[in-house]
Amino acid sequence: MAEHVMYFADEKAQRIFLAKTIAKKVVVYLFLTIFALFMLAPFVIMVIGSFIEADAFNTFEANADFSMLGFSHWGLSNYAVVFAEKYKTGTGIEFDKPSxxxxxxxxxxxxxxxxxxxxxxxxxxxxxxxxxxxxxxxxxxxxxxxxxxxxxxxxxxxxxxxxxxxxxxxxxxxxxxxxxxxxxxxxxxxxxxxxxxxxxxxxxxxxxxxxxxxxxxxxxxxxxxxxxxxxxxxxxxxxxxxxxxxxxxxxxxxxxxxxxxxxxxxxxxxxxxxxxxxxxxxxxxxxxxxxxxxxxxxxxxxxxxxxxxxxxxxxxxx
Amino acid sequence: MALFKKERKVAEAPMPSGDVLVADEVKVVGPLISKRRRVSLPQWATAWIVLIPALIFLVMFMFYPIINTFLYAFLQDFTYVPGGGSFALGQFISAMSQTCKSSYGSCTIVYPSFGFNNFAELFVEGSVFPKTILNTAELVIIEVPLTIIISLLIATFLNSIKALKGLYQTIFFLPYVTNTIALGLIFNMAFSRTPGGLVNIVLKNLFNVDPINWLSKDISPYNGAASRFTQGIVIVVYSIWNGIAFKILVFMSGLATIDKQYYDAAKIDGSSSFTIWRRITLPLLSPQILYITITSFIGAFKMYTGVMAVYQGVSADGYYFGGDDGTTWMPVVGWIYKRLASDSLKPGISSAGSLVLLAIIMVITAAQFAVSKKRVHY
The missing domain is CATH 1.10.3720.10 (MetI-like)
Incomplete structure (x- = not known):
């Protein structure tokens, strides 16, 4: 379908129209982006959280210490525990768990x-x-x-x-x-x-x-x-x-x-x-x-x- | 397709070599087809035969349960008799034929009867059931209009853009293909009791608000357990997150069917975007809005996993809904299942509860259809 051709009374009218159109676009994209971030946030927490080693994650949760989120604390140990038959708590107690x-x-x-x-x-x-x-x-x-x-x-x-x-x-x-x-x-x-x-x-x-x-x-x-x-x-x-x-x-x-x-x-x-x-x-x-x-x-x-x-x-x- | 191959085989069959066609050999073509024709059943017989598998399951796990749960609800003073099957009347008969086997002198058997005691018990002093109805109604009234308005806005905005439309659409659909329990766990962590919960971090850094105890009981570093209000916020936020994907999808497909000519005409008349939305989009989208409103009210009244999921980790049995006794935000369905699981030999009271739920859903649906007759443009 062909685009509409628009005619304006003068340049001022054209400028106002353009400004309005751009403002509308900005509002629309801002709204959509904010909600898209809201939609994605849980997934981001999930992906990042799952890789941070348990000790580091606990330190982070207790003190909101962001250095504990660094890549040096990343690993696959959480996944290993999920699929393991045993789990050892921080205090050294070991118990059986289903894999x-x-x-x-x-x-x-x-x-x-x-x-x-x-x-x-x-x-x-x-x-x-x-x-x-x-x-x-x-x-x-x-x-x-x-x-x-x-x-x-x-x-x-x-x-x-x-x-x-x-x-x-x-x-x-x-x-x-x-x-x-x-x-x-x-x-x-x-x-x-x-x-x-x-x-x-x-x-x-x-x-x-x-x-x-x-x-x-x-x-x-x-x-x-x-x-x-x-x-x-x-x-x-x-x-x-x-x-x-x-x-x-x-x-x-x-x-x-x-x-x-x-x-x-x-x-x-x-x-x-x-x-x-x-x-x-x-x-x-x-x-x-x-x-x-x-x-x-x-x-x-x-x-x-x-x-x-x-x-x-x-x-x-x- | 196999069907047509057969035809070809007949056509390609070698003709008899003689110069005169023998009558017998011409006939071969005829019987060849009818021989392949199996003894065909009349349509009604075929229909019932192919319906048998579905009917077995339907009768056993749908039709029978609906009737039977009605009977349970009206069967009072009843305790399940092992070995008596699940049929309420069968149970009734075996319970009535109980005899005293006790050797300790006197024994009393309470014989079941039909009546309204189960319903009365739902509303006796101290029963949690009325509270669960109010909890559910409160959440429904807040959550349903909010999700519908948000998804309507998102759908309208999505429909008006070209760049990145597909990307946004996929992002907004993502919550639909996730596991309610798994993502409830993530929301539970985001609203964590600890300073490291995402929401508390954001509030602290943007608004300098001290960490809030959103969900938990009274534990350090907070003084005081989470209030009913903050728990409600978490539940509503999660249900918005969880609920808008489907609504956006339906509204988008509705918007796609609206004829572009209406918009062109309105633009030529110089209507503002809001007027166009109010006078064209909204009326033409009203069938979808009605559909979504009805299904969301019904669905929201049956909420259970979504609420339970945000309390994740506090209790493994799935029947904890905040507070000391686990009933702060307990929904009706949560109560029904808890009652059924914890007192499985007395299904009467949970059945009565489910009938009340059915009545509420019927009333809502009828009311909405009555309203929609005036409001919906087909």
Missing amino acids: FAHFFLNTFIVAIGSTTVTVVTAVLAAFAFARLQFKGKDLLFTLLLATMMIPGEMMVITNFMTTLSLKWTNTFAALILVHGVSVFYIFYLRQTFQQIPNELYLAAKVDGVSDIGYLLKVMVPIAMPTITTILILSMMGSWNSYVWPNLVANETWRYDPSGTYSMKLVSNGLMSLFATQQDGADSIKIAGSMVVTAPLFLVFILFRKYIMRGVSRSGIKG
């Missing part, structure tokens, strides 16, 4: 498990709603819509009791299966499926392709971008989930006295890291949060397009 590698493994298993189940159920259900005709379709769809209005807390209460009575506490079953279906993803996929022209379905029918064959060979390949978005958002959801794992997987240690394997996920692991021995472990906790956040950033850099598209439609987090 973050363990939380990572748990989270990967849960993320892959629940994402697989969610995607399979969503693809199949969305196919039925988008393409097939059956009695009760509208009723069922309205029911699904209605559940989105109900706060999740109501479901959590009974699901927690179900978990107790099935003796599923501290098992992967509780962490994976309870989130085996997502109404939102069914809606999202159904929308994409509905955009696929009818002619393809009829053509496939003429060729003798079954409904399932059509879903797998035509619809899924066409809807792959949406499915990718769902895969990524669901993985991120598992990575960030805190409430449910906190209720059903609450053992702290890798091997607790009763021999039960700890089922904590990364968020819960981070919360429980040094909960009781918190003094002097601040920089190690920062390293822990860095370890939890870094993979998310990596995913964001790689799949920015998919994430932003999915998010602008959903508004779900974690």
Whole structure:
């Protein structure tokens, strides 16, 4: 589009207009920059804090002694502690702690498990709603819509009791299966499926392709971008989930006295890291949060397009 | 695609070598297709078959829990009977069939019944529940308008610039792809009790304010525990940081759909930027603003992890929200989960609490739809 050509009454009017435009630009950029700095500040604290050795960080915190932030006090020792099985406090007391590698493994298993189940159920259900005709379709769809209005807390209460009575506490079953279906993803996929022209379905029918064959060979390949978005958002959801794992997987240690394997996920692991021995472990906790956040950033850099598209439609987090 | 390959194979099939086409051989083309055709189910049957996996999960972990939590809420004097399953009515029956097995003379069994006792217990003298509703309402009323206004401003400004737009957009989106707990920990450190907390350093150097105890209990070097007010500031600052990314994204996509002609027309009429924003941008963005307002009010009323995260490190169980008893800023959802986890054999009272939350959310949503009928331009 061509730029507007502006005509002014005289030079003075032009000068005033230019000054106003520049002033506006300055205000806009100043406002945006201040807020951008506010947005970035926690990340800056996180990156810098995670590299400063615990002793130096504690000295800095106690006295605001900036010399302790220098590069000579930087190192990877915080990260080493995060992934270690033991931790020695400043006063020389050594105690066992779970390694973050363990939380990572748990989270990967849960993320892959629940994402697989969610995607399979969503693809199949969305196919039925988008393409097939059956009695009760509208009723069922309205029911699904209605559940989105109900706060999740109501479901959590009974699901927690179900978990107790099935003796599923501290098992992967509780962490994976309870989130085996997502109404939102069914809606999202159904929308994409509905955009696929009818002619393809009829053509496939003429060729003798079954409904399932059509879903797998035509619809899924066409809807792959949406499915990718769902895969990524669901993985991120598992990575960030805190409430449910906190209720059903609450053992702290890798091997607790009763021999039960700890089922904590990364968020819960981070919360429980040094909960009781918190003094002097601040920089190690920062390293822990860095370890939890870094993979998310990596995913964001790689799949920015998919994430932003999915998010602008959903508004779900974690 | 495999589908079309099959077609080609049929076409390329070698013709019979003889000069006369034998009727049998021509037929081959016909049956070749129908032979490949599997016994096809009627559509409704296929539909229900593909719905089965989703339905199993939906019924077990969504439909059933919603109904069952209703039942729990009205089942009073009830203690979970191990081995009785989670179904409220099943539990009711097994609780009613309890018999006295005690050999120590007299024993009393309290039999459950249906009634409103659980709700009454939420509001008895000394119950924390009413306080958590007020806490939540207070935070919602401060936080939601603030985040909406800030994100609206940022979105408008972002939309008006060209240089560095992409960079700013990415920066403002970053909080969305982070972990609430991890960044809550960082905010906790930034508002640290020690002089080395970032916020205290900034305040000291710019305004010469003495270090403030933002979050902690009464510990050196301060005299006095953190006040409810300063704790509230930290919570609101974190929720702004955490909450504007999504809103900016929605407003930006709304702004992108507004036709540029309106702006050109207004400029020709000599309207000021503010008038243009007030008279064109705002009305045309009203569907997005309504959507964001409703979802943020609902989302904010369910706040929990964001509040808990800034108190990080004080307590590992996730139910500490400031003060000596951990309830200074306890939100409703925090109370529900704490109640459920600490008294897991009596889900009735936390269920009643969740029903109250549901009622509040319904009222807010209905009120906003009523208001929006007059205000929103579609």
